[in-house]
Amino acid sequence: MGAVDVTFKFxxxxxxxxxxxxRAFARSVVxxxxxxxxxxxxxxxxxxGHNYYQIRVSDREVHSHNEQVHVLLPFTQVTVNEHLREVVxxxxxxxxxxxxxxxxxxxxxGARPMPVPLQQIALNEGGDxxxxxxxxxxxxxxxxxxxxxxxxxxxxxxxxxKGGPVVEKNLKVAAAAYGFARDKYARDFAFKLTxxxxxxxxxxxxxxxxxxxxxxxxxxxxxxxxxxxxxPILEWLAAHSAEYGLVTKHAEDEIAAVNMIIGxxxxxxxxxxxxxxxxxxxxxxxxxLAGMTEVPIVVIDxxxxxxxxxxxxxxxxxxxxxxxxxxxxxxxRIVLAPGTIEQCFEAGYRAxxxxxxxxCPVLILSDAFLAHSPRDLPLEAFDLNVxxxxxxxxxxxxxxxxxxxxxxxxxxxxxxxxxxLPGHPKAVYPISSDEHEANGxxxxxxxxxxxxxxxxxxxxxxxxxxxxxxxxxxxxxxxxTFVTWGSTVGPLRSVLELLQAEGKTAHIVQIVxxxxxxxxxxxxxxxxxxxxxVVEQNYGGQLATLLRACTDVRPAxxxxxxxxxxxxxxxxxxxxxxxx
Amino acid sequence: MTMVDLKDYASPVRPTWCTGCGNYGxxxxxxxxxxxxxxxxxxxxxxxxxxxxSKLPDYTTANGFMSLHGRTLAIATGARLANHGMKxxxxxxxxxxYSEGGNHFISTVRRNVGIVDIVQNNRVYGLTKGxxxxxxxxxxxxxxxxxxSIEPMFLPLAVAxxxxxxxxxxxxxxDTEHLxxxxxxxxxxxxxxxxxVLQPCVSFNRMYSYNWLRPRVYxxxxxxxxDPGDKTAALVRAQEFGDRIPLGILYRTEDEPAYxxxxxxxxxxxxxxxxxxxxxxxxxxxxxxxxV
Numbered sequence: 126m127g128a129v130d131v132t133f134k135f136x137x138x139x140x141x142x143x144x145x146x147x148r149a150f151a152r153s154v155v156x157x158x159x160x161x162x163x164x165x166x167x168x169x170x171x172x173x174g175h176n177y178y179q180i181r182v183s184d185r186e187v188h189s190h191n192e193q194v195h196v197l198l199p200f201t202q203v204t205v206n207e208h209l210r211e212v213v214x215x216x217x218x219x220x221x222x223x224x225x226x227x228x229x230x231x232x233x234x235g236a237r238p239m240p241v242p243l244q245q246i247a248l249n250e251g252g253d254x255x256x257x258x259x260x261x262x263x264x265x266x267x268x269x270x271x272x273x274x275x276x277x278x279x280x281x282x283x284x285x286x287k288g289g290p291v292v293e294k295n296l297k298v299a300a301a302a303y304g305f306a307r308d309k310y311a312r313d314f315a316f317k318l319t320x321x322x323x324x325x326x327x328x329x330x331x332x333x334x335x336x337x338x339x340x341x342x343x344x345x346x347x348x349x350x351x352x353x354x355x356x357p358i359l360e361w362l363a364a365h366s367a368e369y370g371l372v373t374k375h376a377e378d379e380i381a382a383v384n385m386i387i388g389x390x391x392x393x394x395x396x397x398x399x400x401x402x403x404x405x406x407x408x409x410x411x412x413x414l415a416g417m418t419e420v421p422i423v424v425i426d427x428x429x430x431x432x433x434x435x436x437x438x439x440x441x442x443x444x445x446x447x448x449x450x451x452x453x454x455x456x457x458r459i460v461l462a463p464g465t466i467e468q469c470f471e472a473g474y475r476a477x478x479x480x481x482x483x484x485c486p487v488l489i490l491s492d493a494f495l496a497h498s499p500r501d502l503p504l505e506a507f508d509l510n511v512x513x514x515x516x517x518x519x520x521x522x523x524x525x526x527x528x529x530x531x532x533x534x535x536x537x538x539x540x541x542x543x544x545x546l547p548g549h550p551k552a553v554y555p556i557s558s559d560e561h562e563a564n565g566x567x568x569x570x571x572x573x574x575x576x577x578x579x580x581x582x583x584x585x586x587x588x589x590x591x592x593x594x595x596x597x598x599x600x601x602x603x604x605x606t607f608v609t610w611g612s613t614v615g616p617l618r619s620v621l622e623l624l625q626a627e628g629k630t631a632h633i634v635q636i637v638x639x640x641x642x643x644x645x646x647x648x649x650x651x652x653x654x655x656x657x658x659v660v661e662q663n664y665g666g667q668l669a670t671l672l673r674a675c676t677d678v679r680p681a682x683x684x685x686x687x688x689x690x691x692x693x694x695x696x697x698x699x700x701x702x703x704x705x
Numbered sequence: 706m707t708m709v710d711l712k713d714y715a716s717p718v719r720p721t722w723c724t725g726c727g728n729y730g731x732x733x734x735x736x737x738x739x740x741x742x743x744x745x746x747x748x749x750x751x752x753x754x755x756x757x758x759s760k761l762p763d764y765t766t767a768n769g770f771m772s773l774h775g776r777t778l779a780i781a782t783g784a785r786l787a788n789h790g791m792k793x794x795x796x797x798x799x800x801x802x803y804s805e806g807g808n809h810f811i812s813t814v815r816r817n818v819g820i821v822d823i824v825q826n827n828r829v830y831g832l833t834k835g836x837x838x839x840x841x842x843x844x845x846x847x848x849x850x851x852x853x854s855i856e857p858m859f860l861p862l863a864v865a866x867x868x869x870x871x872x873x874x875x876x877x878x879x880d881t882e883h884l885x886x887x888x889x890x891x892x893x894x895x896x897x898x899x900x901x902v903l904q905p906c907v908s909f910n911r912m913y914s915y916n917w918l919r920p921r922v923y924x925x926x927x928x929x930x931x932d933p934g935d936k937t938a939a940l941v942r943a944q945e946f947g948d949r950i951p952l953g954i955l956y957r958t959e960d961e962p963a964y965x966x967x968x969x970x971x972x973x974x975x976x977x978x979x980x981x982x983x984x985x986x987x988x989x990x991x992x993x994x995x996x997v
Contacts, residue, residue: 156997327996337992343981346787365992367969370983372786372976377812381779384772388752388783391770392791393977396783414773504997509989513981546977547768548791550747555762555769558755566718567763567771 129159129184131316132193133265134208136177137200139170145283146198146258147178148499150265153279154182155328155501157271158321162187162615163328163499164691169353169437175203182318187500188618192695195316196268197236198261202226212236215315219264219306221257239268239310241302250301251294259295263302268310269318273303327502331469331495331612334507335425336361338473339397340369341509344423346389346396348374348382350404353437354493355427358399383408383424390420391556393546395477397423402431402444409451412486416456418556419534419542419581421480421487421516428492428611430689439689440493442611442662446670448488449640455578457540457585459483459592460640462490464614466500467507468637474511482516483588484541485581490639492662494691495612517543524549532563536576540583585641592638594646603632605701606654608680610636610668612691613660619694636668642675651678658704660684662692709740713766720764727904728758730878731825735796736765737881738888749792752781754801757832758825758904761796775805778813781820789819789965790975792892799826803839803859810861814868817896819963823888824861824899827906828913835909845912862943865899866936866956872898873939873956877922878905879915883952890954896963903950918950925953933957 135147144165151163162181168174179194181187194211197204197218205218205226212218214235220226221243228238241264247256259280266276280299284292329337336358339347347366349359363373372394376382379400386396400408405426415422426448430441448460459479463472472489480487524531524545531552535542542563545552559567560574568574596614599621607617614635621631634650636642651657659669659680666683673679682704686692714736722728739749746767753759755774762769768791772780777797785793795802802810802824813820829847830836836849839859846853865873872894876884884902891898903922905914925931925942932938939956965971973979982989 325997327993329996333996340992341982341989345976345979345981346783348783368984368988370970370973370979372968372970374782374786376779377808380776381782381809381812384776384779385783385786387772388770388780388785389787389976390783391780392750392784392787394787395981396787410773411776414776418770418772504993507993509986509992547750548747548788548977550745553746553766553768555751555767555771557763557769557771558773559771565769567760 129182129318131195131269131318132179132181132191133196133198134177134179134194134211135198135200135261136175136204136208138173139168139176140172141200142258143176143178143200146261147180149279149283150262151180151499152328153262153266153271153276154180154318155326156278157275157318158323159184159318160187161328161499161501162190164190165497167438175201175207177204177208184321189615189694191619192693196265198265199226200224205231209234209236217268217310217314219261219268239306241305243302246301246305247298250297253294256295256298259298260302263299264306267303267306268314269316270311271318272320273300275320276303325504327504328499329466329502330497330499331463331466331491332357332427332497333361334466334469335473335489335491337507338470339423339477340365341511342474342477343395343513344397344477345371345394346386347371347398348376348385349399350376350379350382352401352404354429354496355399355401355404355425357496358425358427379404379407380411383411383422386422387411387415387420390422391418391547395481397425397477399425399427401427401429402447403434405444405448405451412458413452413454413456414558415486416452416458416581417558419484420556421484423476423480423487423489425489425491427496428490430687436689438493440662440691441687441689442492442613443664443667444490445610445639445667448490449671456581457483457485457588458640459485459487459588460490461487462610462637462639464495464611464635464637466502469495470507478512478514479588481518482514482541483584484516484544485584490611492611517541519543519545519552521549524551527551530564533565534561534563534577534580536563536580539587540580541587589641589643592641592643592646594643595650596635596637597650598633598635599631601632601653603630604655606632606634606651606657607660608634608636608651608657608668608672609660610639611662613662616692616694616697617660620697623694623698642671644676648676648678656681658682658684658701660692660697662686709743709745711736711740713746714739716764716766718764721760722757723908725907726757727827727878727906728761728825730881730884731758731796731823731902731904732761732764734881734884735794735823735888737885738892741885741889742892744792744892749794750784752777752784752793752795754797754806756798756801758796758798759801775801776809777801778806778809778820778822782813782816782818785818785820786965786968786971786976788975788977789971790978792821793819794821794823796823796825799824799828799838799840800830803861811864811868813897814865814870814899816964817869817871817961819896819965821888821891821898822900824901825904826861826901827904827910829906829910831906831909858946860944860946861899861901862955863940866940866943870899870956871896871958871961872954873943874899874954875901875903875952877903877918877952879919883924887954894957895959896961921948921950922952923949925951925955
């Protein structure tokens with residue numbers, strides 16, 4: 126770990142601006158040249174309840190949140206009740222005396238209550254109690270010695286749209302709270318943040334990175350139906366549609382959404398839909414349609430705990446086996462499971478390429494933790510000049526000179542048939558959800574069935590050869606090998622750093638290209654593993670099941686979690702003691 | 706106008722419809738209307754679902770998409786938004802359009818996407834051998850309604866008008882000349898055009914035969930003073946279904962823009978003809994600055 130490793134936690138009711146405040150503070154920290162990992166925990170309600178936003182700050186890259194809090198900023202008594210035990214000895218609880226929070230209770234745990242009259246400052250300096258959130262950001266910055274100018278810059282950007290007076294008032298509130306906390310508490314507070322010079326960095330979460338990846342990958346048509354935690358992708362693409370020349374359609378339901386993208390993709394528009402597991406359930410029949418008719422589509426499932434409504438705003442990785450098997454019958458599909466922000470960006474454009482190359486559905490399996498948790502990245506982390514590969518797509522010129530009748534499902538060695546988009550006089554053809562011949566017409570002949578079925582399934586084997594090897598962290602010869610997928614790799618990388626700090630080590634194998642499973646590459650990565658522990662956020666151990674079914678790998682143990690809360694490094698280490 | 710001939714639409718695949726099936730009349734009227742409109746097969750996308758009528762694209766040389774039961778309009782909406790340079794025409798049955806696809810029906814009408822929607826309405830499930838459909842009359846006895854169906858029949862034209870439909874019409878397979886005219890008018894409509902077509906199912910709906918329908922149907926344009934621009938009057942006619950059954954364009958307005966006319970990105974032409982990346986590298990680079 127770095128010399129600096131400080132966590133801030135803002136907590137309060139839904140509607141109190143916990144997320145906005147936390148995000149603004151995190152952005153200030155990134156602008157000060159430090160690294161952050163943001164974690165958001167909220168309930169499925171618009172008002173009330175208990176939400177929090179946690180920001181871990183370091184002078185080195187941060188891969189996950191953890192269980193220690195150095196500065197707690199409660200907007201409610203509930204926040205203190207829930208999180209006081211996480212505050213480290215000597216850590217601060219910055220509270221507004223107006224909230225009537227019990228200070229003795231705080232002091233009794235070794236934490237330090239630090240009253241700051243946030244609402245009073247907001248009223249005095251800004252004239253509106255709403256600005257107490259800005260005061261909280263200012264107070265947190267003043268306490269740890271963050272440059273006031275950085276906070277002011279974020280305030281200017283956040284409130285700029287609301288006009289001069291609002292910005293000015295908020296700036297005054299931030300400065301006053303900053304000064305109050307600095308003058309009264311900073312001198313003997315142990316945890317400090319020192320800004321560093323550096324080039325500008327982005328603070329971005331998985332959903333936004335995925336949407337941006339798809340946009341630069343040339344997505345032209347998007348349809349979706351809102352469902353947490355997948356809707357921000359739909360909203361992001363809708364917001365950028367007019368400017369970047371794409372069509373985003375909020376459909377009447379998920380069934381319409383997926384069928385719309387199939388219609389659009391057949392015409393030649395690169396298309397995607399985004400949802401969560403429940404919405405994906407509704408899309409399943411159409412998934413088979415895309416498989417049968419060989420229409421390239423991309424479906425994003427941002428997982429949340431199931432079944433049914435499950436935990437609407439929480440985290441789980443319970444859809445892996447479902448996505449691999451969804452829909453009746455057998456057909457090729459590709460499943461990508463990004464686990465980092467960079468991998469989300471890459472999956473966004475790569476899925477569009479793979480869909481057109483293999484003319485089949487490509488599913489991106491993200492999850493709530495990945496979707497919502499921002500990290501800071503250098504601008505160069507996303508190279509926007511991404512490769513665009515439309516696969517075996519016949520050009521206008523090739524179609525003009527076509528000699529033989531065009532066969533949409535021509536039998537080939539790779540299984541991929543040259544694709545003509547509807548609209549050319551030499552390539553007029555039907556496609557059908559019924560089994561069909563190479564020319565697309567419906568056919569119940571046994572030989573034709575075998576021919577088309579095996580042609581389609583050959584694409585799966587062709588694709589398997591192109592699936593990337595798992596990503597590895599730490600030495601292969603370590604005593605312990607963790608196998609994982611999705612965002613769980615973040616906490617695992619923090620575990621690796623903790624082990625390294627104690628002079629130990631571990632090997633992590635993260636499978637991103639998860640279906641068709643590149644069996645040889647996975648087996649090779651796990652060949653010398655001494656003790657193999659699968660780590661994933663579900664009840665049954667779905668990756669472990671997949672490994673047993675498809676490879677010679679036999680995991681020794683499973684570390685899992687299914688309470689809707691993402692794993693922390695501490696959680697993994699505790700469970701490791703049980704399974705070791 | 707392109708020179709198009711009926712033979713251009715001929716397919717080597719022969720229909721499997723029963724002798725006397727109403728689908729033949731609809732099929733012939735559609736092809737005739739396309740020829741008269743000067744549309745060549747490569748300029749047309751026929752989208753269907755599942756059912757006897759949904760096999761029409763298989764028997765027709767044109768771009769076709771035989772999709773899933775009930776999802777015809779959703780597929781067609783995506784196709785039209787991706788390429789509004791192409792005529793998108795749906796052919797699907799009453800079960801597909803009004804039952805399994807009921808939600809899509811209401812939403813597509815409201816949306817006014819430029820689709821011609823021909824619903825082959827035989828008031829029964831034919832391909833699954835004779836169960837009652839949403840347009841079957843109340844009390845209709847079938848294998849799934851042995852005591853007679855309890856639901857009152859669905860009135861597609863009334864629903865379409867109430868949902869904001871801009872072209873609401875009915876034809877019948879026994880009068881292909883009139884149906885050809887209707888489909889041609891629908892092809893010239895700006896937004897979503899519903900052409901509900903009454904057709905006998907000679908195998909599973911003996912009750913609603915040619916002889917039952919012929920004396921009952923009448924054309925609204927033959928009614929003195931009928932104005933297809935009068936929505937209230939149209940809504941009254943749309944609920945008429947008994948001794949007299951209205952045919953023709955019950956309601957039409959060309960004052961409402963189609964959905965695709967109102968999408969900013971489509972002002973530059975059909976989506977599939979636009980480049981995958983439409984603006985400068987600097988514009989894309991500025992996306993990152995939203996996060997700094």
